[in-house]
Amino acid sequence: MPKGIAVDKQKRLKAHAAMSDTDLLLTITIVVFFLLYLSAVFFLGGSFTKPQNFLNILNNNASLIVLSCGMSIVMITGGIDISVGAVTCLVCMTSAVNLERQGGNILTVILIGLGIGLAFGVVQGFLVAHLGIQPFIISLAGMFFAKGMTTIVSKEPVRVTNEGFLAVKDARITVPGLGAPNKLGVYIPAYVEVGVIVALVVVVLLFCMLRWTKLGRAFYAVGGNNQSANMLGINVRRTKFLAHVLCSVLAGLGGILYFLHVGSGDVANGAGDEMNAIASSIIGGTLLTGGVGNVVGTFFGVLSLNTIKRIVSSLGFDEAWWSNITVAAMLCLFLVIQSIVLLRKNKK
Amino acid sequence: MTTPVKDPQARVERPDESLWKRLTRQQLFIPVAALALLVLFNLIADPSFFAVSMKENSLGNPVLSGNIISVLDNASELVILAIGMTLVTASSGGQDISVGATMAIAGSVILRMVCGSQVTADTMQMNLILAVLIGIAATMCFGAFNGALVAYFNIQPMVATLIMYTAGRSIAAWINNNQLPIINDLSFKYAGTFLPGIPVPTPIFITALVILIFWLVLKFTTLGLYTQAVGINPSSSRLNGLDPKLIKLLTYVILGVCVAVAGFIRVSRSGSINYSRIAENIEMDAILAVALGGNALSGGKFNIYGSILGAYVIQFLTTTLYKYEVPSTALPAYKAVVVILLVVLSAPVVREKLSRVKKAPVKAAKEVS
Numbered sequence: 001m002p003k004g005i006a007v008d009k010q011k012r013l014k015a016h017a018a019m020s021d022t023d024l025l026l027t028i029t030i031v032v033f034f035l036l037y038l039s040a041v042f043f044l045g046g047s048f049t050k051p052q053n054f055l056n057i058l059n060n061n062a063s064l065i066v067l068s069c070g071m072s073i074v075m076i077t078g079g080i081d082i083s084v085g086a087v088t089c090l091v092c093m094t095s096a097v098n099l100e101r102q103g104g105n106i107l108t109v110i111l112i113g114l115g116i117g118l119a120f121g122v123v124q125g126f127l128v129a130h131l132g133i134q135p136f137i138i139s140l141a142g143m144f145f146a147k148g149m150t151t152i153v154s155k156e157p158v159r160v161t162n163e164g165f166l167a168v169k170d171a172r173i174t175v176p177g178l179g180a181p182n183k184l185g186v187y188i189p190a191y192v193e194v195g196v197i198v199a200l201v202v203v204v205l206l207f208c209m210l211r212w213t214k215l216g217r218a219f220y221a222v223g224g225n226n227q228s229a230n231m232l233g234i235n236v237r238r239t240k241f242l243a244h245v246l247c248s249v250l251a252g253l254g255g256i257l258y259f260l261h262v263g264s265g266d267v268a269n270g271a272g273d274e275m276n277a278i279a280s281s282i283i284g285g286t287l288l289t290g291g292v293g294n295v296v297g298t299f300f301g302v303l304s305l306n307t308i309k310r311i312v313s314s315l316g317f318d319e320a321w322w323s324n325i326t327v328a329a330m331l332c333l334f335l336v337i338q339s340i341v342l343l344r345k346n347k348k
Numbered sequence: 349m350t351t352p353v354k355d356p357q358a359r360v361e362r363p364d365e366s367l368w369k370r371l372t373r374q375q376l377f378i379p380v381a382a383l384a385l386l387v388l389f390n391l392i393a394d395p396s397f398f399a400v401s402m403k404e405n406s407l408g409n410p411v412l413s414g415n416i417i418s419v420l421d422n423a424s425e426l427v428i429l430a431i432g433m434t435l436v437t438a439s440s441g442g443q444d445i446s447v448g449a450t451m452a453i454a455g456s457v458i459l460r461m462v463c464g465s466q467v468t469a470d471t472m473q474m475n476l477i478l479a480v481l482i483g484i485a486a487t488m489c490f491g492a493f494n495g496a497l498v499a500y501f502n503i504q505p506m507v508a509t510l511i512m513y514t515a516g517r518s519i520a521a522w523i524n525n526n527q528l529p530i531i532n533d534l535s536f537k538y539a540g541t542f543l544p545g546i547p548v549p550t551p552i553f554i555t556a557l558v559i560l561i562f563w564l565v566l567k568f569t570t571l572g573l574y575t576q577a578v579g580i581n582p583s584s585s586r587l588n589g590l591d592p593k594l595i596k597l598l599t600y601v602i603l604g605v606c607v608a609v610a611g612f613i614r615v616s617r618s619g620s621i622n623y624s625r626i627a628e629n630i631e632m633d634a635i636l637a638v639a640l641g642g643n644a645l646s647g648g649k650f651n652i653y654g655s656i657l658g659a660y661v662i663q664f665l666t667t668t669l670y671k672y673e674v675p676s677t678a679l680p681a682y683k684a685v686v687v688i689l690l691v692v693l694s695a696p697v698v699r700e701k702l703s704r705v706k707k708a709p710v711k712a713a714k715e716v717s
Contacts, residue, residue, distance in 0.1 A: 080507070127688070131695040134645060136506045137635070138691070140445075141684040144632055148681020155677060267677075275514050278507070288507055321518030321526065328515030332497075335508070339501040 025285025025338075026297040032283075033304040040311050047314070050180055052190045057306045062195035063088065063258035065302050067273055068280040069206050070250030072298040075281055076210075077243040078223040078290025079128060079135035083120060083142035084251040084277055088270030090146040091116050091255025096158035096265025105164055110256060117252020118245065120146070125244030129237045135244070143274065150267055158265040168194060169263050195257040202250070206295045219243055223290025272324075279331040280305050287338060305330065375642035378690075379657040382640065386664050397671065402547065411547045415667055423663035424551035425451070425610035428558050429630065430637035430655040432599075432606030435571075438579045439599040440498050441647030442505025443635045447607050449516020450490050451627040454611030456520035458483040459621055462536060463529040472533045484608040490516075491604025495597035513631070521623040530620045540616030551613050558609060562652060572650075575599060579647035629680060633662050636687055 040048045047053045058065075067084045074081045091113045098104035098112055124142050128135045160166070172191035181187050210216035218239045221229040230236050258270055284301025286293030305327065312326045390397040400414035429447050436444050461482055464473030472479075490512060497508035539550050566572040574595050577585040582592040615621055639645055640661055641654025662683075669682060692698055 127692065131692060131697050133691050133695050136442075137639075137645060138688070140632060140635070141687040141691075143684075144629070144680035144687075145684035148678045148684065151675070151677035152681065155675075272514070275510065278510065279514075288504055321521045324518035325515045325522070328511045328518075331514070332511045335497070335503050335511070336501055339503055343502065 025287075025292065025341075026294050026300075028337075029283060029285050029297045029300045029304065033300045033307065036304055036307045036311070040307065040314075044311065044314055048310075051175075052180065052188075053310075055175065055190055055192050055196075057303060057310070058196045058199075059193045060261070061302055061306055062193065062199040062261065063254040063270075064273060064276055064280065064306075065199040065299055066202050066250050066257060067254040068277040068284070068298045068302050069203060069295045070247035070254070071274075071277040072281045072284065072286045072293050072295055073206070073210070073219060073250075074135070074243050074247040075278075075286045075288060076219050076223045076290060076293040077240055078226075079240065079243065080278070080288070081124065081135065081139045081142075081244065081247045081251075082274040082278070083124065083139040083146055084247070084254065085270045085273035085275070086143040086146035086150070087117060087120055087248060087251040088255040088258050088273055089267065090150045090153070091252055092259040092262070092269040093150045093153045093158065093265035093267070095256070095259050096160050097154055099160050099162045099165055100158055105162070106168060109165070109259070113252040113256035113259075114249060115252070117249040117255070119248075120251070121245035121248030124248060125241040128244055129240035147267075154265065155267065157267075160263050160265075166263070169260055173197065193261065195260050198253075198257060202253070203295055203299050210295060215239070215242065220291055223292075225291070276302075276305065276327065279327055279334075282331060282338070283334050287342070288335075289342070375651050376654055376657065378642050379640050379654055379661050382661045383657065383664065386661065386668060390668060394671075397668075405542065409542060409544065409547075411542050411549075415671065417549065419660065419663050419667050420552050421549040422667070423660050424555040425613050425627070426630065426633055426637060426659040426663060427555050427656050428606050428610045428613075429603075429634040430641070430659040431558065431562055431652055432603030433634045433638050434641070434643055434650050434652050434655040435575055435599040436505070436603050437638050437643060437645060438647055438650035439575045439596045440505045441579060441645075442498070443631075443638070443645065444494060444509045444600065444603055445506055445631045445635075446490075446494065446509040446512035446516055447603070447610075447634055448627040448630045449513050449520070450487050450604070450607045451611035451614060451630065452517050452520035452621070452623055453490060453523070454483045454487045454608040455615035455621045455626060456523045456623070457486045458612055459529045459531065459615055460524050462531055462533070466529075467527050468530045468532070470532050472531065472536055476536065480608070480612050483612060484605055487608040487611070488601050488604040491600045491602075491607070492597065495600025498600065499593040499596035517623050520621075524621075528620060528622070532619065537616050537619050540613055540618070551617075554609065554613060558606070559656060566652065571598075572652075576649055580649070632680070632683065632687075633659075636683070636690075637662055639687070639690060 037048070037054075067088065071081060071084060094112050094116065095104075095109040098108055104112075120142055124135075124138050127133050127138045171194050173194065173196075174189040174191050176189075180190070210219065218229070218234045221232060221234055222236050222239045222243075226236055229239075254273075255270070259265070262269065280301035281293065281298050282288065282301070283304055284294070284297035284299070286298060308326055308330055309323050312322055397415050400412055400416055402410050403413045405411045429451075433443060433447070436442075458479050461474045461479035462472045462476065463469040466473070494505075494509050494512060497503045497511070498505045501508075538544075539554065541549065543550050574585070574590055577588070577590060578592040578595045586592050611627070614627055635645070637658035638655045640658030641651060641656070643650045643654060665683075665686070666679065669679060670676070674682065
């Protein structure tokens with residue numbers, strides 16, 4: 001056997017033995033989530049022991065899961081998009097106005113949501129990818145534009161009474177085997193909302209896309225190193241453009257799910273969700289520098305973030321500001337961990 | 349000493365160029381042109397925009413009033429923030445998006461100090477200067493926190509400051525136990541309104557003082573030079589004996605001081621605070637001011653006077669929009685359009701394309717001959 005091949009084989013074995021960044025950070029996230037939840041179950045008990053409590057985290061955060069997955073994809077390509085929360089809000093308000101005042105139905109709501117997302121994605125993606133403007137500035141402008149447009153559409157909260165919509169909103173999908181008897185001994189089945197199913201499908205689809213399709217691998221390549229991706233024959237601009245379009249379309253979808261969950265349009269909808277999405281992605285092991293990340297990690301990031309919030313509020317810190325401070329502290333912690341991991345790796 | 353940071357290409361004299369081209373290459377061209385456009389628009393639409401008159405305020409003192417005075421007055425916080433933001437941008441190549449939130453913290457700390465333990469205080473419980481100094485110290489700490497994340501942990505500035513952007517207003521509420529302190533002492537409001545007997549709003553004087561201080565600092569210290577050197581190339585500035593991390597940290601601490609002064613002006617305008625609304629969206633305006641002033645948002649060379657002028661242009665635009673009854677909640681949408689237009693026009697790709705379009709006929713003519 002020629003010597004070169006042996007060396008090559010050895011190297012490859014080594015590469016297999018050492019965990020890739022993506023897997024390492026993903027493992028940290030999953031472990032952190034299970035530790036958090038199990039310690040809540042053991043030390044706090046109460047509602048944490050009921051499966052429905054866990055399913056409620058999913059019910060309340062279906063839209064955030066979708067937003068965060070989109071955010072992760074943009075972050076994997078090395079960009080960022082902070083307009084997602086405001087886009088969510090704009091989609092909610094426009095959908096509500098459409099349903100209430102213009103006789104719309106579920107189909108028009110879906111079209112509006114995805115259309116708004118697509119429009120934001122195309123403009124932002126073009127400016128970032130083809131004109132080389134910093135994604136943060138563009139999406140900051142996008143965020144303000146969406147916020148302003150929301151108040152132009154309607155300043156007052158719009159409550160939806162459309163029956164077809166309410167039927168979908170209140171649809172409960174029971175999860176077999178997870179129900180629990182209530183105080184009167186009546187068995188209450190555990191349930192999830194329609195949005196959760198959509199969110200889970202999105203996570204699975206994106207996971208497959210990122211892992212096995214050409215475009216998915218291109219996202220990682222572009223985020224890892226622009227120039228070498230270019231030399232590999234990847235169209236860097238097109239990849240970045242598509243990442244932004246995908247992120248904004250997912251933000252539009254997230255807006256639909258948010259609307260489906262709350263059932264009204266309000267200027268406060270989705271406030272701070274861009275922050276939550278970035279925090280979830282970072283906690284889920286997506287590196288800000290690009291090239292590393294995983295939507296499954298992001299999914300667990302969302303769960304960890306909201307478990308922490310629930311723990312903080314069940315400890316008696318009910319006020320809204322504690323939740324913000326906790327999110328910020330957790331974000332800070334994970335940013336520092338990432339930075340240390342990267343700094344150590346660069347030293348080697 | 350010649351500065352190594354200046355682009356040699358930009359200094360080359362091109363005598364064959366037209367006056368117009370030489371003008372457009374000037375860094376201050378964009379803000380001056382924008383200001384001129386706004387002034388022209390207002391002159392044509394309604395010349396009374398520029399009227400300044402003497403009116404009696406609620407205390408019976410004669411004071412100046414008019415749109416121009418209100419632009420100069422209301423831009424004060426923005427101008428002060430823009431100065432700090434310019435330094436941060438130049439050194440770290442990113443912007444601090446937590447300035448609005450830390451302004452809330454500064455205001456909260458100052459109010460907590462002057463109100464003592466009361467929620468509604470009629471007289472100040474603490475020397476005002478001491479209270480402001482404590483406010484400055486607090487925001488310097490938060491600035492140092494941001495700066496440390498950026499400089500020592502290598503986190504992108506906008507993401508590092510996202511932490512304070514999320515937590516800042518909550519921390520401000522927490523400092524006062526979520527109560528809304530109100531101070532009714534008239535002397536507290538001097539800094540935000542009028543000094544007795546002087547018809548010009550005090551914030552204008554404070555802003556002038558801050559600009560003067562920065563002018564002196566930039567003229568007589570190496571701060572400006574070092575900041576630019578670090579912004580252009582951190583590793584080569586390190587080889588030249590600078591400590592890029594320390595300088596980045598320093599610029600964030602300086603921004604912290606600016607934030608405290610701006611926060612003090614803002615709370616002393618009303619003597620009260622609303623944690624979620626105070627200085628809302630001001631970070632966007634501050635970044636916009638820096639960009640409008642012709643400074644590269646990716647760091648390096650900076651011109652502090654461009655940013656100052658940019659801040660006044662933004663306030664001019666805001667006041668003009670208000671005059672034409674654009675609702676304040678819809679304002680961000682208009683400003684976002686302006687921002688996007690500006691960054692698109694200043695994008696290198698677009699500039700190149702534009703210059704190529706201008707050159708194309710010349711080239712064609714040459715080829716024919």
